[in-house]
Amino acid sequence: MHFDTDLKSSYQEMANFGINKKNAPYFLPPYEWYNETISSWTEEQNLKLINFTSGTRSNADYTYPQLGKSYKSSDEIYQSIINYNESKKNGLNGFILLLHIGTDPRRTDKFYHLLPKLLTYLKENGYEMVKIDNLLSH
Template sequence: MLLLASCATTPRGDTPPATQSQIVGGTYDLGGLVRGPLAGRQIALIFTGGSYGEGTEPILDALGERGISAAFFLTGEFLANPTHQPLIRRMLAEGHYVGPHSHAHLLYCSWERRSESLVSRAEFRRDLERNLADIRALGGLPPGQRVLLVPPYEWYNEDQVRWARELGVAVVNFTPGSGSNRDYIPESEAGFVPSTRLREDILDYERRDPHGLSGFLLLLHLGSQRQDKMHTQLGPLLDALARRGYTFVRVDTWLDAPRR
């Protein structure tokens, strides 16, 4: 896998190309939900986990102390790690959503030509079905629960959205703009941003956006190679947003997705 951290996001900056279109209830990019309803000051926290997971326990602690439910999207590597499995069971026991992030963290499509898929329909299905089976083996995604996918690298095209829909799975992705998805970049890379700066960038973006962070899918990673860990800033960030009047919801509550 071509990763600094196994759940690394777009390496060329904060946002995918702006191909979003507004429909009732949310904003979609090539068929994937990237922003929820703007009416109401609600934020959906989404966390992705792959090779690294050192932030998982403190993240769960911070959420639990504040009574916040979130969504966790996990790769096969994260799910198979024996040290992570008790934490995954804790996620479920504490009312969080656990969904797929690709078994092998595949790069679905070209960075340069987004419309060019790098995986076949059959490869996509095999990988996603294995990811779903591993989650269910740990008690996640019970019958009737909406199945949501955050694509690996947070990068996809219409092919993967269509193939996912064939399996009853809806694609969701982070809301661009706040820069939260940079939290995996290590100190050795030019794109590194200190965790305190990342927190302030999110809060500054909230002030600038006409809608604040309403409907935001705010992405953070469960771990990375970097030494300055973003999970140390999660509690202060959540408290600052709560003071600004935001509440936190699970992203699946926004969706009327197909049920598998």
């Protein structure tokens, strides 16, 4: 399917929930994979290409045990975020942590169940949660 058609279809689906292109001007590519072509397409659509910040394993919450070595448990993901924050001079300042709402049914330890614990930790460490548009407007 052509990028423009797929994108239009996505915005039509979001419109069912009251979200239009003006309200959602960011594009996070599938699998977080992008190249110059994806970047150009995104720009042609007047969208801003975004991605998560690497360094933690927050994006591994889609994995499930049958994937073998690539599987990361929710506890491992949580600890990787904490370890990054505590081991780097600037911690997680400006980080975009990617968490998936929907994951494979074979993953029984959904990371989003640890979200309250993570948010408490981050707030206790002086972090403020902001919407992506607020983060990128500074």
